[in-house]
Amino acid sequence: MxxxxxxxxxxxxxxxxxxxxxxxxxxxxxxxxxxxxxxxxxxxxxxAPVVIEAMHHGVDEMADKKSFHGYGEEQGYLFLRDAIRKYYEKKNVTLENAEIFISDGAKSDLGNMLDIFSIDNTIIIPDPVYPVYVDINQMAGRKIIFIHGTKENGFLPMPQEDLNGDIVYLCSPNNPTGAAYNRKQLQAWVDWANDHSAIIFYDAAYEAFLTQAYPSSIYEIEGAKQCAIEFCSLSKTAGFTGVRCGYTIVPLALEKDHVLLHDLWLRRQSTKFNGVSYIVQRGAQAVFTPVxxxxxxxxxxxxxxxxxxxxxxxxxxxxxxxxxxxxxxxxxxxxxxxxxxxxxxxxxxxxxxxxxxxxxxxxxxxxxxxxxxxxxxxxxxxxxxxxxxxxxx
Amino acid sequence: MxxxxxxxxxxxxxxxxxxxxxxxxxxxxxxxxxxxxxxxxxxxxxxAPVVIEAMHHGVDEMADKKSFHGYGEEQGYLFLRDAIRKYYEKKNVTLENAEIFISDGAKSDLGNMLDIFSIDNTIIIPDPVYPVYVDINQMAGRKIIFIHGTKENGFLPMPQEDLNGDIVYLCSPNNPTGAAYNRKQLQAWVDWANDHSAIIFYDAAYEAFLTQAYPSSIYEIEGAKQCAIEFCSLSKTAGFTGVRCGYTIVPLALEKDHVLLHDLWLRRQSTKFNGVSYIVQRGAQAVFTPVxxxxxxxxxxxxxxxxxxxxxxxxxxxxxxxxxxxxxxxxxxxxxxxxxxxxxxxxxxxxxxxxxxxxxxxxxxxxxxxxxxxxxxxxxxxxxxxxxxxxxx
CATH class of the missing domain: 3.90.1150.10 (Aspartate Aminotransferase, domain 1)
Structure with a gap:
């Protein structure tokens, strides 16, 4: 061994x-x-009180044979995926429920998503960055190119003419710098990715902190559904760091030689994951209600x-x-x-x-x-x- | 890409x-x-009522700033790991809390554990078998050798003289056949693994169904801590299929050239996982109380x-x-x-x-x-x- x-x-x-x-x-x-x-x-x-109430109700359901829930869909319950779809509608982003995958947090999926990509891909990672991006790729032996955040570019590195790579990690608003890409900057990244047949791993874990002046989903940018996977989490949005729930968007338009990345990810998840706790998903659903x-x-x-x-x-x-x-x-x-x-x-x-x-x-x-x-x-x-x-x- | x-x-x-x-x-x-x-x-x-009660209490704790829980240890809360350690004591298996990792189910860890092993390892898988073992290795491009369960061997394949490989999956009692290895048979597997520097991935998801005539943990077998990782789950033990909680034992005695597999797994988990929901872990803890x-x-x-x-x-x-x-x-x-x-x-x-x-x-x-x-x-x-x-x- x-x-x-x-x-x-x-x-x-x-x-x-x-x-x-x-x-x-x-x-x-x-x-x-x-x-x-x-x-x-x-x-x-x-x-939030509404989350507490929903989870109590979820626990009670598990106590009664008639309302008990065993295995759920690996991809997540439809009630939660649909709530997230409607949340995106408010950003003028149209998703299908099939494109939404419930996770136990962005961190898990940011790592696990790599399973569906060749280990020969070159990874582009901004520096400074959330150290997990680097470690998960290093663990798999992938080649990493760093692009520099500096005082001069406001710690928001942009694609240069000669930048080549297969997967780029972007986090906006950024961890650790708190800087956020504006629409024009994100459009430049999306255009670069589409021109280079690259994929953007877009970490939107802090999107709830943005004002409307900034795009809070990469899918607000034209062409993003052809090149971007978005990772989000309720950890910071709704205080779920100890509850554990997030979601990942894999658009049906994302493909490589007619193979849908969505299908690969669904296969990965149904083989290596058994979904998120029913009780937690009920709590997450409550986050997306008006209250x-x-x-x-x-x-x-x-x-x-x-x-x-x-x-x-x-x-x-x-x-x-x-x-x-x-x-x-x-x-x-x-x-x-x-x-x-x-x-x-x-x-x-x-x-x-x-x-x-x-x-x-x-x-x-x-x-x-x-x-x-x-x-x-x-x-x-x-x-x-x-x-x-x-x-x- | x-x-x-x-x-x-x-x-x-x-x-x-x-x-x-x-x-x-x-x-x-x-x-x-x-x-x-x-x-x-x-x-x-x-x-079980005691699990429902514990989870309600866990939810209530999350509603109050004083008892709120954010990020927990990626490895799992000590209260749960300690409860599992004591559960093993009753099987005359002595574990350290550090050897116990809380998971969101055996399925996740059975796949994720492969991250810490070379993709050049050869995998031995009984046939018939839980299909996940095959798929997760095929996804990573690993070489798989099948050993045959037949009517003649009671669907309990044993290591033959010429069997060579690096990781072997054993599930007892078995899914799908319901057959369980006895002490002598498991001892033969442990001896084979130690002789061949191989690792046993022992899936004990159905151990709660065994009578005392059968070992319910591979660590009841002499030499197992030097060659086996045990995966278990509360899914079938306590009806947790929709709650999502399991545990994985990585003994501190497991090593390769002085590198502890335990340390690699801890690094993997703290990088690619954020632990199991606090509420769920409280529910799991209740499973191990006398009631x-x-x-x-x-x-x-x-x-x-x-x-x-x-x-x-x-x-x-x-x-x-x-x-x-x-x-x-x-x-x-x-x-x-x-x-x-x-x-x-x-x-x-x-x-x-x-x-x-x-x-x-x-x-x-x-x-x-x-x-x-x-x-x-x-x-x-x-x-x-x-x-x-x-x-x-």
């Missing part, structure tokens, strides 16, 4: 494990420290108020930053010439704040730092006071 | 989709037919009463069969010289009974047929009356 040797090429510590490790080490030395986490992007507000949409908007507004506090503080401190406003993340330059991990340690030591070092998201992230707005108002406020005290000049 | 061409080598219809299609076609022609399904192995009894164990046993007993009805009928009809008693499946020879699919159509047409054709589980399954005991007593009773009426001589 041989192992997959590609695993040995991976960096040993996954970014957030390392963050956690350093935080725990600090707490061991300073057990009374009031550490505030603006690190990992995990929600803090409870689920659900209103309730989740309150949470999103709450987190965006945090980004306002953070960006105002950074502005006052004269620290370069982007993100916030249309994203739960703020991407800041490390002050005082610190590297990312130096600043991590400094911020933890001086301010008892945990953030995420930009270098963890790629080489271009060195010298930058991600702050997450998923936290309580009063804790963010306290964190900002500490930053002003220690980073003011 | 190129697709994974291995997908094009797969049979177009997944077995149970084809069964469903033929059933639907029949119902379209005979809309008033009272079709009884003894086909797909899906449970029919509702969840939970008692309540699920009632359901298992109920299903085993169905197998008694079925095996008694087949015996009376003089039809060769194995399984039942220690398994929810009965594996019968097709009467009257029918092929598997011919018998499927015959049984549907004459008796309005849906079963699963043996040929769908592999070439050696031709001429055999699987009946599932996951059904209501009165329906099984009615089905047996019909079989006696049409298959009696």
């Amino acid at each position: 041989n192992i997959n040797e590609n695993f040995l090429t991976l960096q040993k510590n996954y970014l957030f494990s390392e963050v956690q490790k350093r935080k725990e080490a600090y707490l061991k030395k300073h057990p009374d420290a009031d550490v505030i986490s603006l690190g990992i992007g995990d929600v803090t507000l409870p689920l 659900g949409q209103q309730q989740i908007q309150e949470a999103i507004t709450y987190y965006l108020e945090n980004t306002e506090m953070i960006t105002k503080t950074l502005k006052d401190l004269g620290i370069w930053h982007i993100g916030g406003k249309i994203s739960p993340y703020i991407w800041m330059a490390c002050p005082k010439g610190f590297t990312s991990w130096e600043f991590f340690d400094y911020l933890l030591d001086k301010c008892q704040i945990v953030g995420t070092p930009g270098a963890g998201f790629g080489k271009q992230g060195e010298g930058y730092f991600r702050l997450s707005a998923f936290q309580d108002h009063d804790k963010v406020y306290e964190a900002m006071l500490r930053m002003i005290a220690h980073l003011g000049f | 190129n697709i994974n061409e291995n997908f094009l080598t797969l049979q177009k219809n997944y077995l149970f989709s084809e069964v469903q299609k033929r059933k639907e076609a029949y119902l379209k022609k005979h809309p008033d037919a009272d079709v009884i399904s003894l086909g797909i192995g899906d449970v029919t009894l509702p969840l 939970g164990q008692q309540q699920i046993q009632e359901a298992i007993t109920y299903y085993l009463e169905n197998t008694e009805m079925i095996t008694k009928t087949l015996k009376d009809l003089g039809i060769w069969h194995i399984g039942g008693k220690i398994s929810p499946y009965i594996w019968m020879a097709c009467p009257k010289g029918f092929t598997s699919w011919e018998f499927f159509d015959y049984l549907l047409d004459k008796c309005q009974i849906v079963g699963t054709p043996g040929a769908g589980f592999g070439k050696q399954g031709e001429g055999y047929f699987r009946l599932s005991a996951f059904q209501d007593h009165d329906k099984v009773y009615e089905a047996m009356l019909r079989m006696i009426a049409h298959l009696g001589f």
Whole structure:
């Protein structure tokens, strides 16, 4: 028996494990420290009441033989796929229910989707980026080309004339930078993909934070159904990080030599997946009701108020930053010439704040730092006071 | 962009989709037919009260900021892993919590586990077999060797002297045949694996149906921790087919050139998976309480009463069969010289009974047929009356 040797090429510590490790080490030395986490992007507000109600009802159904649900469709229940289809209608995107696949989160499908593609494909990945994109491709031994996000391009790399590759990962609004592509920029990516017979893996996990000035689905862009797969999640949209539900759109128009990618993905899912918990799908359905949409908007507004506090503080401190406003993340330059991990340690030591070092998201992230707005108002406020005290000049 | 061409080598219809299609076609022609399904192995009894209670409590926790759960450990909550560790203690199997990984079902992990192994490994698969084992390896382009289950070996193939391969799938009690390996037979497999540096993928999804005469975990066998990964699920154990929870054991003793398979799997899971729903894990935990164990046993007993009805009928009809008693499946020879699919159509047409054709589980399954005991007593009773009426001589 041989192992997959590609695993040995991976960096040993996954970014957030390392963050956690350093935080725990600090707490061991300073057990009374009031550490505030603006690190990992995990929600803090409870689920919307309408979701809770729907899941209680779902649990009750499972208690009675008449309403019990065993295996569901691997692709997801029609009631949920139909709710998502209608959600897209409001974006003026017309989908068929068959194009919608319910997942246990974007992360799973972003990795699993690679199963249906040749391992000889070349992958284009922006740098800095959500580290999972890199790791999942490295695990499979795929060739990766990095395109650079920089201060100059607003951390929104665009396709250059000589860019060649088969699959490109785009995330908008972006994790970690909080930057979002506008319509014109996304159109350029879609045109590039169609010209190059490439596929866009579009990670829309943070779409709920966007204003209407930005496309919140790649299918708002002409030609996208011929070249893009969209991954979305209720993790950040509706606080589902512990509930686990997302969805993936594989358009029926996506094909290669008359083979529908949709059919391959359906085959993959029905063979390697047994669908998402019925109870969870009932909860997810509630998110898309009018009341659900209103309730989740309150949470999103709450987190965006945090980004306002953070960006105002950074502005006052004269620290370069982007993100916030249309994203739960703020991407800041490390002050005082610190590297990312130096600043991590400094911020933890001086301010008892945990953030995420930009270098963890790629080489271009060195010298930058991600702050997450998923936290309580009063804790963010306290964190900002500490930053002003220690980073003011 | 190129697709994974291995997908094009797969049979177009997944077995149970084809069964469903033929059933639907029949119902379209005979809309008033009272079709009884003894086909797909899906449970029919509702969840145990203790599981319902635990999930309601879990939902309530998610409604309150103080008890809300966001991201959990990708490996699963410690409360559940610890409950499973104690469950194994009763089998005299000592595990560490670190060796237990919570999954959304055995099917997912049986496929995903392959990620950590080289695609150059040769896979040994019994025939007949759960078709997923074959498809997931064919998708990745792995070489497959089939070993034959026959009437002569009781559909329990054993390792022959000249058998060489890297990974072998064993399922006991078996799907589809209901046959289970005894201690001596499993010891022979473990010895063979250790002698050949091979890995056993042990699918224990139906272990809860076994009597104490059979090992219900491969780790009851000496040397198994050096060569086996065990996959289990609450789908059949506790009616979780629609709830989605299972677990996978990767012993810390499993290694290849000092690389722990455990570490590779942990890396795989933390990169490509975000864990199982908190609510579901609370429900699963309840299964392992004393009350939970008692309540699920009632359901298992109920299903085993169905197998008694079925095996008694087949015996009376003089039809060769194995399984039942220690398994929810009965594996019968097709009467009257029918092929598997011919018998499927015959049984549907004459008796309005849906079963699963043996040929769908592999070439050696031709001429055999699987009946599932996951059904209501009165329906099984009615089905047996019909079989006696049409298959009696």
